[in-house]
Amino acid sequence: MSNENCVFCKILAGEIPSAKVYEDDKMIVFKDIEPKAKVHLLAVPREHFKLLSELSESRAMVLAHMLRRIPDIAAQNGCKDGYRLVINQGDDAGQTVPHLHIHILGGESLPW
Ligand code: 5GP
Ligand code: ZN
Helix, strand or coil: CCCCCCHHHHHHCCCCCCCEEEECCCEEEEECCCCCCCEEEEEEECCCCCCHHHCCHHHHHHHHHHHHHHHHHHHHCCCCCCEEEECCCCHHHCCCCCCCCEEEEECCCCCC
16 A cells, blocks of 8 residues: 655655666665765665564565565675665654665765
8 A cells, every 4th residue: 555645655656756776566676866875775665664563474575575686686786895784763763754665775885
């Protein structure tokens, strides 16, 4: 179920443009609009939900699929010597988009 106020649901629906690098029936991967590293991608499941605490069996399968695809997607997009995955959860983490997403950061030696 999509959320009409969610920017990632709008990207998934094609209502907001994005620099897409990968998509399949379960997820989309596009460039972050404000990159925090030389390579900064966002991997987003097609279904709208915010938190890992909301994972059902089928959502967990989607997440597993995403994690299995990410190594190739990262390598194909300039992460030659590794990358970092970040999943911000809730306010203390500074989660600004309430649609679960995996940050893929790399393309350089990361500062922390
Ligand atoms: P969060 O802080 O929720 O973990 O990360 C949200 C990320 O989404 C931020 O890094 C932000 O730059 C990115 N973002 C927000 N709006 C857009 C958008 O419209 N397009 C793209 N490509 N990225 C966005
Ligand atoms: Zn959404």
